[in-house]
Amino acid sequence: MQSLNISTAAMRGIQQALDTTSNNLANLDTVGYKRRVASFSELLSDSMNEQPASDNVNRNTPAGLRIGSGARLGLTKLDMGQGSMKQTDVPTDVMIEGEGYFLVTRKVKDVGGAIIQEENRLTRDGNFKVQYNNDEGGYVLHTASGYILTDNNGVPFVLPEPVRNIQISQNGELMADGNSYGNIGVWKVDNPDQLQQIGQNLYDAQLASGDNPATKYTNALEDGMATLRQGALETSNVNMMEEMSQLVNVQRAYQLNSRAIGISDQMMGIANSLRSR
Incomplete structure (x- = not known):
């Protein structure tokens, strides 16, 4: 379930970043427009410090296991760079x-x-x-x-x-x-x-x-x-080439998290079928 929560939170933030990039492109020719840049921040994370003794025998990772909850859109920063x-x-x-x-x-x-x-x-x-x-x-x-x-x-x-x-x-x-x-x-x-x-x-x-x-x-x-x-x-300080590159990156990130949700769903389906046997 944690993988579903992480991917869902990421897709929500990526959608907002996509909206920001789309708004920048839409105002490419708007006089005096200042572009916004999306930045992400981490959601709450948990740390598993107390492991059972049986798990510590052959454990190669540190004792404190950090479990994240994904990321969200933290800020859309205003770029005050001078336009042409x-x-x-x-x-x-x-x-x-x-x-x-x-x-x-x-x-x-x-x-x-x-x-x-x-x-x-x-x-x-x-x-x-x-x-x-x-x-x-x-x-x-x-x-x-x-x-x-x-x-x-x-x-x-x-x-x-x-x-x-x-x-x-x-x-x-x-x-x-x-x-x-x-x-x-x-x-x-x-x-x-x-x-x-x-x-x-x-x-x-x-x-x-x-x-x-x-x-x-x-x-x-x-x-x-x-x-x-x-x-x-x-003129607007929006750089079309930079925004198009950002648009491709955002779309790829959205596809990746969408794929992760599909794989998590398949894994849970396999686990449920094994348990039912």
Whole structure:
């Protein structure tokens, strides 16, 4: 029975690793996507230290016999390696060179249209568009999913009128038509592995409505850990050849454990048939 438990636990973890690899491949062309790497950890194990005296006479193995229970998926670590640069020459495309995330926000409304709260999200996707927003009463820079870019105080950028000649400096200052509208906030997360992915290339910022991100995160631009590049986007850091190799390894491991379950079932069938005689 132990072999069945070990192989079953391994197949469950391998299936999760396969899902992780598939998700990486699916986001091969997603702007700012960071791949995840699956790592396994051992389940509880038992040690048989007290052996009968009759077993110790011709025993060649150590007295302590370690009996494992298999492995499980322990962590899907976020790979924060820098993606390649894609030059677009679009003024509202911004690339982070270094560490950190953009903070974007969106107002959540009830059925009647009243604003309940603000959702704060982190992203590396700098593909922003300018559009008028009724709630903010002006033009904003927003993501494809409708989240608005914020400044270094966590406040959305609001442009009072349609602007041209948008300029974004390396230190994050946003200027349009000769007027300065503040500095873009880029926030460093101390432990990115704890970020929860919520889809649409976004992470939960774990900030309540109205919270200043500086109370929880470090401004990467002010500390010199990152710079911005206007007119460019960061591509995914997924390596297709590496992911395909990982996919083959995962499939082979799944087949091996599936075969082990089949052999264990045959061995138990033989043991039961011998006992019945």
